[in-house]
Structures are given as C-alpha cells and as structure tokens.
Amino acid sequence: MKQYDAYLFDLDGTIYRGSRVIPEALRFVRYLKQESIPFLYVTNNSSLPPERVAERLTAMGLPTQAQDVYTSSMATAAFLKQQLAPAAPLYVIGETGLITALEQAGFTFAEDQPQAVVVGIDRTFNYDKLAVASRAIRSGALFVATNGDAALPTENGLVPGNGSLVAAVRVASGAQPIVVGKPNRWIIDFALQHLGAERERTLLVGDNLHTDIEAAANSGLDSLLVLTGYSTAADVEQHPVKPTYLADNLWEWHKHAQSIR
Template identity: 45%
Template sequence: MKEHGIETKPGGILLDLDGTLYHGTKRIEGADRLIDKLKEWRLPYRFVTNNSSAAPETVAERLNAMGIAAEASEVCTSAQAAAEHIARLKSGAAVFIIGEAGLIRAAEEAGLQVVEEAPDFVLQGIDRELSYARLAAAVRHIHNGATYVLTNPDLLLPSETGLMPGAGSIGAMLTAAGGQEPMLIGKPSPILMDYALDKLELTADETWVVGDNLATDIAAGKASGCGTVLVLTGLTNADNMESYASIAGCRPDAVCANLDELISYISSSTGI
C-alpha cells in the first residue's frame, strides 16, 4: 500500500473493467474473489466502462464468461451516461449518431430521437464500420449548430491483432473538421461517474473509485470527489506510476499492488 490512504470507509465501489478486472478475455487474478466479497459484505458496486459499443447485457455476459459474477443492472456505460445527459439537457432531443448498437439502444431508451437530418446533437462513440459519408454528415450537422457529444476520449483500443483507433481518434477528426470541442462524457469526465453514483444512490464522499489508469479512472474519481484506489494490475505498474502521475496531473488516495491487496484494504477500512 502506498500514498496516504482514504480516511472515509466506502459505502460503495465504482469499478473499472479492462486492466482492473480483466485483460482482453482473461480474468485478472482475484477479480472473481473481489466481486464475491463485495456481495458477501453487501457493499454496493457498479462496473463503470468507457465502452460505448456494448449494451450492459453484453458486458455482463463477457464478465460471466470469465468467471466474474455480473448482472446487466450492475453495468454503467458511457453510452448510457451520454444518452441520459442529453435527455436532461433537452428531453426528446434529436440526435445524429456515429456509433454502434449499444449507443443507438441507449439513445432510444433515453427517449431521444435518432435522426439523419437536423439533429440537436451529434452523438459519437466508436464505430468500426464508419464511412467518409457519415463523417461528412456529422461535420455538416456540427457546422449547422448541432452540439457535439463524445462518449469517451480513448484514442486506442486493444484487439487480438494489436491496437485499433478508438472513439477518441474519430473524435479528433470531428473536432478538427467541425471546429467544436466535444462535450465529453466518459472518464476522465465526471459525467459518467455522476451517472454511476446516481445508480448506486450514493454521494461521492461515500464512494471509492477503483481503476488501473491514472489519466482516466483516477482523474475521473478525483473530478467527482470520490476516494480513489489505483490497482497495479493493468496500465500502471510500480515502475511507471510516477511518470503516469505526472502526465495525468493527479495521484490516487491509495495504491494496491493487486486485487487481493484491494480486498484486504476494503476489509480493514470497513471493519468487516
């Protein structure tokens, strides 16, 4: 354990996924035990992901396939948070979507109108079948006054064949051509975290954020006012932590080398 620790005990946990509970399709050691313990302790939690392409049911299925117990109701995605945020700004808003099935479904479930012309918002996530014509349409809508909303800023996505462009890479093109900085929803923005806090029905000062990425997970937790725990199970390790902390401009409240250490830290902090 490093850093100064968290003074308040957790009333709930917001958990990152990739790099924290799994790598690709491989479960990280202790991920199953962590979820089992949270259930045993009746400590509420949510899985929080920047992924906008998959519906919560799909995310839960992937976790269960890796032996990590999960239900769709426990998943919070950037697509859900983006759709709900737009609906709060303008109920029944018209949205032009660059994205996949998870994003379209989230928009429809939030009562938004998915349109091709005259949108109030351009809502963009990852789209692995994106065409130039669709990019051009989005740029036209932005120049015509549509507000540009980006689900998440991730520039790269891991795949079995190597790194692929993420939603943030598409966003870089739209920002350059549209001339409008997007409204950012996913980590490190607090909007996704606030959405997850609403689902937990907890305040930020009652909640811990756990993740492996200082620039997204920890930065988002800090922006929301949550306690933050960095786990050295993914992007960040003992050798690069200081470098990443400098780049991210933030530090975690606590650091755990692995998930079993995290289980012990939560146990000692709650007195369970």
C-alpha cells in the same frame, strides 16, 4: 484508511485482462456480494448494451446482471436528457450500445437538422458519416462524444478508439466536443445516481491514471490504482494526479485495509 460503503470499478485491466478475469478481483467482488456491499462496473465502452457486458463477465466466471453495469452510452443518454427536449432528433455515429441507450431515453434519429451529433466507437465509420456530422455541427448541432479514448487494447495490439473518430469530427467541424466518459465527471455523477451511493463514501477502482484516477479526482472521489493493467508504479511518480491508494491488486488492498482497522 477510510471504510467505503460502495465501489465503482473499471473493467479492462481492473476486473479482467483480455478474455480472463483477474483472480484477485474476482475474489474481492465475491466478498462484496457476500457482504451485500453495492458496486457498479463503469466503462467507457459505448459499443455494447449493459446486458451484453454482463453476459461477457458471466462467461468469464463472474456472474453479473445488467443492472451492475454502467456504460458511457448510458451516461451520454442521461446527459442529453438534461440538455435537449424529449424525442429530440440526433445524428449518431456509433454501435448497438449507444443506439439502444439513446432509443431507450426516447430520442429520435435524423441526418437533417439534428439537435445534436453524438459520436461513439463505430467500426463502420466512413467519409459520408464524417461529412454529415461535421455539416450538422457547423449548422449549430451540439457535439457530444461518449468518450475520448484514442486507442483500444486488443490481442493484436492497440487499435483506434473513439477518440480517433472524435478527432476527425472535431477537425472537420471546427468544434470542440463535450466528452461524457472518463476522465470527465459526467459519467461518474450519473453512475453514483444509478447506484444510489454517496460520493464521500464511494471508492473508484481502476488501472489507468489518465482515465480512472483523473475521473475520481474530477468527481471528488477517493481512488485506488491497481497495478493489474495499464499504469505502473513508476507512472504514478510522473503523473500530476495521484491515486488515494496504490496496490498490486484488489485483494491485496483489501487485506491491507482490513489489517489496519
């Protein structure tokens, strides 16, 4: 088993479930802090800025700084900076996290002749927004999505995720989006740059084969699937992309890794 110098963590199902931190994950993160091993929380959630995500984790008993969090909104802003001129006009469907990230990257916002249409989760999404977005894309605007998660888990069951909004814009515009978030590699590449970590010495940890583990495979990273969230051990047998490691939880994996060194 390799020794890793840095870690990328998914959040929901990996670090916490609902409003409660997973004890074994908390214990492992405390170990990393004690040993000064760098890590970053990487989330497809585009709705909140990193400061708000850090506040939520801190409230769960896991003290976190904004610099410890990397969101799909931040990755989308970084991607667009590579594609467009500074201060390029965008049409944005999204919430505070996405708008803030794009503002901080220097972009402007416009409904008429935007250079790109950017779609993140937006709980005020409506027909008018769909019409503006599809018209702009048909006129040549780049179509970019923060992530493609079709549904989101809540205490009341699954609710529509950003992928559902992206699907509506895709059908209305007749265009395929560029999706920045997991399982695509853009968010992982930008997260590694943000952390200053080497790809071959970094482990990606998540609970979802379809997003986290596929993101690691698409990015050339080793991966650990923890069975504290979405995917099960039985799912691993059926899924074409396998994790490098499989464990009931983060601390169990850590103990096993330590015991064989």
